[in-house]
Amino acid sequence: MEIITQASVDIAAGESRPAIPLCSDRRTTLVDRPSVNDLYTGCRGHDAVVTVETELGAVEGLIFALPFTAISEYVDQVRDGDLDGFEDALNHLLPRGRSRKYIDAYTLGQVEARGRAE
Numbered sequence: 001m002e003i004i005t006q007a008s009v010d011i012a013a014g015e016s017r018p019a020i021p022l023c024s025d026r027r028t029t030l031v032d033r034p035s036v037n038d039l040y041t042g043c044r045g046h047d048a049v050v051t052v053e054t055e056l057g058a059v060e061g062l063i064f065a066l067p068f069t070a071i072s073e074y075v076d077q078v079r080d081g082d083l084d085g086f087e088d089a090l091n092h093l094l095p096r097g098r099s100r101k102y103i104d105a106y107t108l109g110q111v112e113a114r115g116r117a118e
Helices: 068-080 085-090 100-117
Strands: 002-011 020-034 046-056 059-067
Touching: 002 046, 046 068, 059 068, 068 100, 085 100
Parallel strands: none
Antiparallel strands: 002 020, 020 046, 046 059
């Protein structure tokens, strides 16, 4: 799979200084590939590789390899937004979120709800 989009890249300049823009609205490609090493994931999996085209002298592009599971977890948590799995379980609502964070909180809420019922 390949997704073509636009991206901007900034360089972090420290906590007290604003980020320095490196390139804005550049053609960007996002592809999935088998993990090259276990540096990020600790186990074999897939990486999401982001390539941003630049025009920085001899540098034609920036390449970022990110663990696919971390990106998907981030997307799930953003999608869940302000949903609170713990409160949903206490209020006996069906699960509404799908992120690992939400499901863990929902499970703890179920245990708490059972304890309160007893």
